[in-house]
Amino acid sequence: MAVPEINLDICTGCGDCVEFCPSGTVTLVNGKACIVRPEDCNYCSDCETFCPPKAIRCPFEIILVENGQTGEVNG
């Protein structure tokens, strides 16, 4: 399960991501954003949207599915 990428060098610890995360996945640890419950993250990207210094990224992989197969070896 992929989770948002947090650049701790940029994170200011403002807590907006914690406030806006609908699944309670993010919290502040030592004054920096941290994904503490990755299994609950639904990758909605709200944390990326509301992060003022743009410290959080939610990149999407763009995958071509051929004949119902993604090309992955293990699903």
Next chain:
Amino acid sequence: MSSSTDFLASLPYFSMLGPEEIERIAGETLDRSYARGEVLFLEGEPCHGLYVVKSGSVRVFKSSPEGREQVLLIARQGDSFNDVPVFDGGSNPASASALESSVVHIIPVDTMLSMLADCPAARAIINLFATRLRHLTTVIEDLSFRSVVSRLAKMLLSLAVVQGGASPVPRLTQDEMANIIGSVRDVVGRALRTLERAGAIKLEGQRIMVIDPEKLREMT
């Protein structure tokens, strides 16, 4: 020197050439007259050469399948147009019609390329510039004529690769997608859901799965 030779000598394209070379080019140049509204050439047709307005004015434009138009250039006396296909070897990237009664010089492709015969490096560089200019013309076309959903569908089609294949799977945030197609992230988010509802893609966590490329193509 004839008036045509003087005119050609005054153009930026030929400013570095000597009188003999200008005479040769003038001898190979065609003159054509067009009435107001008459079409000089159409997008997609083979390129006949570089056009230079001798008198009058010419509109260079792109057309959408629905008949909408985007003007790229109003060429007036001394202005050249249709430069791109001369140097990249492709078809005309846009159409042209006379805005008023006009006379144009048409300098054949081979004549233009003959100026670069002694310098293949310059030919390669100009070919690259022309290719990039053609791409920018396509960007203008997309921004003018296509909806965000259509532009996003086109972008996903061009980027999607099979996982584990020769090319790495591209990774883009919604902001980055918006920057590529000239939109904003909220609109991109809605457009992704539109494509998903249509059955062209499937959003699965951090993955955008192109599950029906034909459907996606229909939506471009």
